[in-house]
Amino acid sequence: MTEDTINNKTPWQDLTIGGNIYTAGNAKEFKTGDWRSSTPIFKPELCKQCGLCFPVCPDDAIPVNSDLNREDFNYDACKGCGVCAKVCPFKAIEMQ
């Protein structure tokens, strides 16, 4: 079973017992960012790519590309804890 075959319209006959999920790596399908308490805004013009923000993110909300540069926030995962904004020396992250 995958997330494509089970959703909130699926009749009980087609649900797996105990809500078991028979596919791996499915946590990324679960968008926890929808209960984000506040929103970090990335200001790339102030960012020096120092790399301090993404290691402190408790989730996976700051994507890092193959050049090891951070990109804009992944709001599907961000809870708005503000740790990244606190750690940024250049005020490149503003909490709203």
Added chain:
Amino acid sequence: MGIRERLSGNEAAAIAMKQINPDVVAAFPITPSTEIPQYFSTFVSNGQVDTEFVAVESEHSAMSACIGAESAGARAMTATSANGLSLMWEMIYIASSLRLPIVMSLVNRAVSGPLNIHNDHSDAMGVRDAGWIMLFSENNQEAYDNLLMAHRIAEHKDVMLPLMVCQDGFITSHSIENIELLEDEKVKAFVGTYHPEHYLLNDKEPIAVGPLDLQAYLFEHKFQQGLAMKNAKKVIADVSKEFEALTGRKYEFFEKYKMDDAEQVIVCMNSTAGTAKAAVDELRAQGIKAGLLKIRMFRPFPAEEVATALKNAKSIAVLDKADSLNGAGGALFEDTISGMYVSNIHVPTVNYIYGIGGRDTTVNDIKKVYWDLQEISNTGNIGNPYRYLGLRG
């Protein structure tokens, strides 16, 4: 033709577990179930079983370890009693909702307080709505036999529910009675090997167990659990028939003792059924048409079958060894009369709370119930339907 032995109920349960030889047993010592894990750990130490014995720090952990083991694909068992079961309570629901066919030996005794360690059914009644199959046992033989049938029932693909086998604390658990054991190899063949369809340690199919199950899903999953419980009836009947063919010992949803022409009928569970049989025999000798209906399968509750079995009675007493403290009768009483009502069967029925905290219930006590039932039959007057047997005052 079996092995003739004499064992306590605890020994019988432990030997059943030895013959089943589960992959994991996780248990915490609590009286009077203590002896079961104690005997079993001896079997482990002596190399008589292959089981991984997990000596946990609490009953909550015992059930948690069973859940982990069963999810991983192992066959897991535990044993507990009274407040031990209370401490498992949270995980009892997790086990059934994750559809893990864990098997437990439950030695019934009072949930304190005030502090009491003796037999009644308040522990089992506390989990009657938890989604576990519950089989009750009159004596050591039935406790043993029910355990041998347990995995076949619980692990059936149409069921996949945990199962507890109940026996009365001290009265059964510590009394040594004759018993007929099955040979080890026959048990092994009957119980078989557990091959779960999905399990955590299957590296060919990585799965998630127990995920978040919010408003869109829990309702349907609970319905599935209820359906599995209904399915269990047929599986229990089938497995019991197969067991009868193997051993000659007949097990049904309930035992009907001298019920064919019975007018005054008692409904009860566990060891009290033995006492009631003696009372029935004595009363029958005096020409009183006494009968007994002993519930073996309490969950799922055979509501329709019980109602049908009781339809020709003139008066009925349901004996509850736990007070639901609701002012409206005990759990077995409620289940019995609601089953009768739904089947449109209306026989004067009263409830007796009895034997609380290990209070002895004698043949004479049971005979008094039958005499009360005669009075109800004769006068048509139920009087107080919520009665207490042997209460001082």
